[in-house]
Amino acid sequence: MLEFKLVEQTLDNGLRVIVQEDHTTPVVSVHVMYHVGSKHERPGRTGFAHLFEHLMFQGSENVVEDAHFKYIQNAGGSLNGSTWFDRTNYFETLPSNELELGLWLESDRMGFFESAITQEKLDNQRNVVKNERLQSYENRPYGLAVETILSMVYPEGHPYRHPTIGFMEDLDAASLEDVKAFFHQFYTPDNAVLVLAGDLEADEGFDLAHEYFGDIPRGSGALQVSAPMAPPIGRPRDRIFDRVQFPRVYIFHHSPAYGQQGFEEADVLSYVLGQGKSSRLYHKLVYEDRIAQDVTAQVWPTEDCGICFIVATARPGVDVAELEAKILDVLIEVQRRGLEHREAEGGVNRALRNLVAELDSIGSRSDAIATAATFLDNPAYVNEVFANIAAVTPEAVVAIADEWLTEERRAVLHVLPSEDGVEAE
């Protein structure tokens, strides 16, 4: 039903190049994904992968400071980067006649970054990132819930225990030497995937990739980290206080990792439980009992151990314990009584529609291809997902709920209101 023709070549230096031609619109996407994320950070340097991502926009040997954004915007393009537990990506969408501009910028910072980095740039972007932490986490309601849960469910030393944004004191500690060492270790062609999608010819893409990236030396082998599934650690439960008016409950479950056995079933399960007004949790909590303002269920696309969150915010006067109990009742009901055929089919249909919409833009399509190549060594996974989801049965969804949504794999966090964000004496 959905088939993107992917062609690929690996350069001598190990850079994997994948081209997906799409001539519908005269635009191209240039997407570089490095297999490095927050899970590769060493102790005392949380947030470093993301801080490093910021520095990659500050110029390289042939691209002067502040020029990167200007080149792209002058060409009518868009650009960004993002950091995740397992990977960091950089991407541009450009008019198709500016493909080489994207390749020039990406190859310059992959091969010729080091000479351009300065203490001043590091200090400036450190401040920017600290403000990002303030804006997106600390000064935002419920903004610290997820990092609290990570520290509850993953043991000391586990690669997923800390958030990608990192902690302030670690951001402060990052030095220029750290930047250079990180670059040498992880920002090498053999630790990256280049995806070119859109209005280009595959041969042209490979030739240009060779021309721009071919002379960048291979690395000495990036340290790869695998995050082991966390063992049950005593059904953790905690509460934090925040300057909010309504309590919220976060229910975490370990779940199948991205692209692994059971991942699509878990995805469909999240739709059946908490995406759509007829979904089990939304209907029960928001419509029938009217105790929640909203409730969602989602699975995160992580490489090693999967993450599933159910989150619900209480209506005025509702006790968070009641909210939690009702959610767990719904989970048990699904486990004991199963799902109606129509209900599971609806979950499948919503997941499929969402998938198609995601793959519509060449930017997010490139991201999907790069992720499949990086995490699974199988870019063609993007073509398999549709059929995989379409084949999910109600029984398979319930089996996933049975296997994963259990007490042993669960952690619960309550976020409670307080005037000043701390517990009242």
Place this chain on the structure above:
Amino acid sequence: MRARGPPTLDRSRRPVSGPAPKIQLPRFERLPLGNELTLLAVRHDDLPEVSVRLVIPSGAADDHRDRAGTALLTARALTEGTEERSAHEVAQALDFIGARLNVEVTHDGTILSLAFLSRVFDEAIELLAEIVSRPAFEESEVDRLKDKRLDEIVSGRDEPRIVANLNLAGAIFGDHPYGLSAGGVEETVKTLSGADLREFHDRYYRPAAATLVLVGDLPGSEELAKRLESVFSGWNGDAAAQTTLPDPDPIAARRIWAVDWSGPQSELRIGGVGIARLDPVYPAVKVMNSIVGGLFSSRLNMNLREDKGWTYGASSRFEGRKQRGPFRAATAVDAQHTAAAVREMLSEIESMHTTPPTREELELARNALTLSMPRLFETVNQVAARVGDQVIYGLPEDYWERYSDLVRDVSAAEVHDAAVRYLDSDRLAVVVVGPVAELKEELAELGDLEFRDVDGRPASA
């Protein structure tokens, strides 16, 4: 194919651009329906999906002031039960086919967006027709929607960025409908009943006033018209008389609204009365805004983020509405730099008068606005949203095709004129959500200082 010898690339300069691609913007086909519903179809069929926008050119600005929130609740109530189905049955039907319905109500209009896979075209369109033409507005569902909206309003007080936006609208527009949140406020939402929603629906949800935009993998024109004709045939009514909103008055003198907030960051806004969407000066204002705050490389962001490192980002935009809409510059800064950041923002805005755009700035702005066109019409959702905007504001059919030329023609002098008219720093409002009590003197130096609460009501210092 190029030869694959050892690379001999000259990396020291930017690669030469290839010949600019021919841009084929989507043209829409206009199909007539018996009940005068306007139908615009854009075929864009590389993927098996459809994006639909049903556009009603009436929105929050059409609310009675003491019943603000009517337009939003009317739109939200459409899915909460029809003559044939309960709220749960509508939800089940939409969820079963995997369709995603989104309701957006602005001051200027109401847009129902529906996205689905093309294989469920008939079911999706039938559901859309049912909810838009035969909603039940049952009192218990309306009560639930009121509660939900009130919960949102109360939760918004926990979010400094929402508090700042709400205060800015009040500080710029005062009693004009644009001064009030498009979903109404606590006092007005509480008064609403099913009768208010029914009345709004009767008056404004009329096929002769509405437009249905369909983009994606569509049936052939004849077939499409036939199917839609039968699905929408039960929806009747002439176009309602459109109310014309008065133009908002510009701000008389610079005012500072200060909201006390003890967080690690301060949310800052500077705004004023901008332009209407149809104002011919729109392209010049877009170019001017790109230079001051519309792009990453704009003056505001380069100063506050890349030079000072006080923020994750600073930006600005002009929102053209049916009448003169807001200009808004926004940032969130480390609280210790609150007053200094306000001064820097004002100085960058004033710099648009005193420091004319360089040739480089002007070229960057024009390029970013024009060369981005292909990428802004890439997905079915983007195309449907753009066409939906054209409908609400009555932009000509070939507007986007002419847009590049309009922007290319903008001169440095026109940018300066636009700055003089719309960035007059004596006629701007400043909102600070942060540690304002301790900054009282510093802020008072910048304009008429008033303390406000999280809802924008007068507060004590």
